[in-house]
Amino acid sequence: MSRVAIVGAGVAGSATAIGLAQLGVQVTLFETLPDPSPQDPRVGAGLLLQPSGQRVLEYLGLLEPALEHGARLDGLLGDTAEGEVVLDMSYHRFHPEAFGLGLQRGVLMGLLWQRLRERGVDWQTGVTVRAFKQDARGVELKGEGGASLGRFDALILADGSFSPLRRLLPVRQRVEPFPWGALWTLLPLPAEFPDIELRQRFRAARQMLGLMPVGRAWQSADVWPAVNLFWSLPLSELPQDMATLDLAAWKRPLVELLPECEPLLKGLKDPRQLRPARYAHVRLERPHHGCVLALGDCAHGMSPQLGQGANLALVDALVLCQQWREQPRQDWAQRFEHYARRRRAHWNYYSQASRALTPMFQSAQPVLPWLRDRLMGPLGRLGWVHGQNVATLAGLKTGWLFGRLELGANPWAG
Template sequence: MKTLHIGIAGAGPAGLAAALMLSRRGHRVELLERFDEASPVGSGLMLQPTGLTVLDALGLLQPMLALGSRIDRLYGADARSGRTVLDVRYDALAGGRFGLAVQRAALFNTLHDAVVAAGLAIRTGLTLTDVRVAGDKAVLLDAQGRQAGAYDLVIDASGARSGLAAGQAAAPRLRELAYGAFWATLDSDGLAHDAHALVQRYDRAKVMIGVLPAGKARAGEKERVAFFWSLRVADADAVRRAGLDRWKKVILDYWPECAPLMAEIGDWDQLTLARYAHRTLRPPISKRIAFVGDSAHSTSPQLGQGANMALLDVAALAHALDTSQDLETALAAYATARRSHVQLFQLLSLAFTPFYQSDSALLAWLRDRLVATVARTPPMQALLASIVSGTLVDPFRSAGLAECDWHAVRASALTRVGAPPRVGVNEGA
């Protein structure tokens, strides 16, 4: 493959990772960002063994481990009865895998700092609305129809509501999901919580409250937590009008231990309303255009796979460019490499979401009584752990990756994080 001039739409984690990985392989890259200044969006997320392996390939695993909080367990209980509904432990799988909870700002800062250190170009203040292929170039157009750049290859990493993806002839309709969530990044002072677990409370499928240890945005800063509360997006304005105090009272009625977090929230501006959508672009390529991350496959956040899938996309695309003789072959190889993994997790997300975010009392009853019981059996424990970790099918080989030796990673980088006493948190047996 000859050296390519590559335009990358979107300077979020997927775009930044693509710029780093492809520039290191000798390609000339340019990032184009909608905002006047590239910056992180959102609160917290879970990096799984899949995404962490990609960061390791970029040489950024150790910086991320220093900022994040190791997660060994996902635990959820019924807010009224205390009955265990969800208990997924990574150690149900062999190999020492774990998750890493991080602030989105930490992931962005780590990747952005590496991009700046590499001297890669970032053009800001560009709203891209279309991409057209003219001869041997892909031409990006802005909102005024002006040419923003002509490239050998365009990578669309601009997110779930990408105008470039929406303009494709084969693009499916973006399906807006009824449920979203209020998110906030808060100090953990005074909060009794497990520093190595995502803990959630449920009331049927209509209410889901969660606390995720999220580490630091930068070295030297305080450890923080991501707090979220799911709701119907259509109800968000009514909740705001009812007042912040009333909303806090509802939270504390479900989960009194969250009082230190509620005390920090003094304004609705501290909460971000996240909206989710589902769409799968098949195939995630067009002539001289590759779609990665949410622009290729957006879904609900139930399995926490968004950023991880995006990083895998980037690695698979870079590997395809490395191992193909021409661009057309490389794009086809990228689409093939990601097909099975993406389809599986899109299907799983569609299947799991109604059990946790829906108006169905029946599905919640089945989840709490039947599914929770079956999930305690040894085969299901390992299956659920492989689903959460993103490794139910091998995503590494097709992306040219070798999974990390997690026992070695723990020994070398995580010994600084001792497991604190678990006080004041009812986590079940």
């Protein structure tokens, strides 16, 4: 039986470990966190699960419980402090059955980690993989102090955008930490709060506030539905120690930008409720070398502007498993090469789109947001452009003009 090591139990590593284990592959999953828990604030706040990612969860049999916890969202409304509508999109207008699912991250990780355990995956937590060495017989992993973590037929790196292991892949790679990040958190939805979908407000590209309903927490006594709050900041302004943040002063520009958020901010009582987020654009000439493959953010990290990273990671897991199911006799090097060929157009589109759009929303740039405010709203009202915009948001595009993602058959069925 084939033995595969996966590094990182985030969305990419966990979904891939489950998928391969369901196909009979012997998987060992290494995770540096000693005691990963869906309640751990380090899993992050909320995310938008797109129709692309929803389909993968459906194939894994995990969509129903995700729907029970999350909030179905039809629209995205983004406007400026001056009242100009920049983004006004409806999934429903694009396709009558389409919607975005606002979800607490702990719910997605809780579902994936529960399934990992049910599938009996060898999940080694509190283990940091420090290096690997590939030879004709496979790949050996090294942990702390160079201690061997075992030999495997293949290795999958799913250790995120800032992976230090990626450098050991002899392929050309460009990793650009993004100069802006964010503070984000989950807050209880106040009873008197107006009905919102995904709501964003901008002041040029210097200020951006995002609110998104994300439903209930994972197996928690807290039954309140939550709202994910995202506040964009240049990295230089991200506090080093959250406890030192003056909360009252911090809230002021948010309320000035979007006065309706004031009752929501009452739920923010301690600056340590806020979590910093940093991201990087990652581009690899190819994500594989021999029997080693990079997957998820490790292969194609990008800014969260388009809300795609977790969805791309789920589709990565699906396509790798489809490749296994369709060509079970391929060796791992061939399988990784074919997988990368199938995934390339989808990654390229989102990588280029996120690169092009992010400075319009997070930068000190004056010209791009000025153009954004004048062009995006009117253009987005044209039927064809609206369809393209929602297809982009839904995670379904594989090219600027043409190209739709085909998710294919369920490799775990039957």
